[in-house]
Amino acid sequence: MVSVRELNAADVPAAVRLHLAVLDMEFLSRFGPSFMRAYYRAWTTTPGSMSFVAIDDAGTLIGVLLGATDPAIHVRAMVRDHGIALARAIAAAAAVRPRLAKDLVVTRAGRYARGVTRLVLARVRPRAAPPSDAPRVGEVTHVLVDPAVQGGGVGRQLIDAAIVAGRAAGDDELVLVTPPDLAARHFYEALGWQSDGEMTSRSGEAFLRYRFPLR
Ligand SMILES: CC(C)(COP(=O)(O)OP(=O)(O)OC[C@H]1O[C@@H](n2cnc3c(N)ncnc32)[C@H](O)[C@@H]1OP(=O)(O)O)[C@@H](O)C(=O)NCCC(=O)NCCS
Numbered sequence: 001m002v003s004v005r006e007l008n009a010a011d012v013p014a015a016v017r018l019h020l021a022v023l024d025m026e027f028l029s030r031f032g033p034s035f036m037r038a039y040y041r042a043w044t045t046t047p048g049s050m051s052f053v054a055i056d057d058a059g060t061l062i063g064v065l066l067g068a069t070d071p072a073i074h075v076r077a078m079v080r081d082h083g084i085a086l087a088r089a090i091a092a093a094a095a096v097r098p099r100l101a102k103d104l105v106v107t108r109a110g111r112y113a114r115g116v117t118r119l120v121l122a123r124v125r126p127r128a129a130p131p132s133d134a135p136r137v138g139e140v141t142h143v144l145v146d147p148a149v150q151g152g153g154v155g156r157q158l159i160d161a162a163i164v165a166g167r168a169a170g171d172d173e174l175v176l177v178t179p180p181d182l183a184a185r186h187f188y189e190a191l192g193w194q195s196d197g198e199m200t201s202r203s204g205e206a207f208l209r210y211r212f213p214l215r
Helices: 009-022 028-045 071-096 098-124 154-168 184-190
Strands: 003-006 049-055 061-068 137-145 173-178 194-200 206-213
Touching: 003 154, 009 028, 009 061, 009 137, 028 049, 028 071, 028 098, 049 154, 061 071, 061 154, 071 098, 071 137, 137 154, 154 173, 173 184, 184 206
Parallel strands: 137 173
Antiparallel strands: 003 049, 049 061, 061 137, 173 206, 194 206
C-alpha cells in the first residue's frame, strides 16, 4: 500500500534524489543537489504552499508533489525567508558551471532582477489585497513518481491530495503548466484536468496550461 502525507524536513534528501533522477532535464535541476535541498527545505516551511510525498510499504519515498494553495503568499514567503539561501546556492552552482551561468544570464537575469525589484517595492508599499470576489487559484508546480512504479496510481494519489488541500484552503481551481513534449499531459487529461491553452514563458519555453475546477 502507498500512503501520501505532507513532506517534512527529514524527507528532503530522498525527495531531491528522486527529483534529480526523474526531472533531470528541468531548469531547476541544473542547479544541483545543494540548491535543490535548500529549495525543498524552503517548501516545507512556507505558508501558502502544499507539499506531499508518497511512501511505499517499505518506507521508501516514491513520489513527490509540490504546489501552492496561495501562490502569491507562497512566493513572497520563499523570497522573504529563504531568498538569500537560495540565491547563494544558485550563485555557488553557477560559479562552477560556466554554461549554467551563461544560460541564467541570457534567459533569466532580467526577469529575476524585475522580480526582486517588485518584491523589494512590495515590502515598502504593501500591495493591495486582491478583490474578495476574485477567484482563488492554487497551483501544482511539480509532480514526479519513481519510474519503477509509474503507471501504478501513485501520481493520481498525489494529485488527489493536492485537490483535497486546495478545497480545504478555499481555492476555486488548481492550475498547472507542463512542457508540450512530456507524456504528463496525458496523465493530467486522464485525471480530468481541462486544457487551457498554450503559453510561452519570458525566456521562450513553450508550456501547455491545464486547470482543474474545485467547485
Ligand atoms: C506523470 C507522472 C507523475 C504520472 O504518475 P503515475 O503514477 O505514473 O500515474 P498514475 O499511475 O497515477 O496514472 C493516473 C492516470 O493517468 C494515466 N497516465 C499516466 N501516465 C500516462 C501517460 N504517460 N500516457 C497516458 N496516460 C497516462 C494512467 O493511465 C492513469 O489513468 P487511468 O487511471 O484511467 O488508467 C509520472 O509518470 C512521472 O513522474 N513522470 C515523469 C515526471 C513528469 O513528467 N512530471 C510531470 C511534469 S512536472
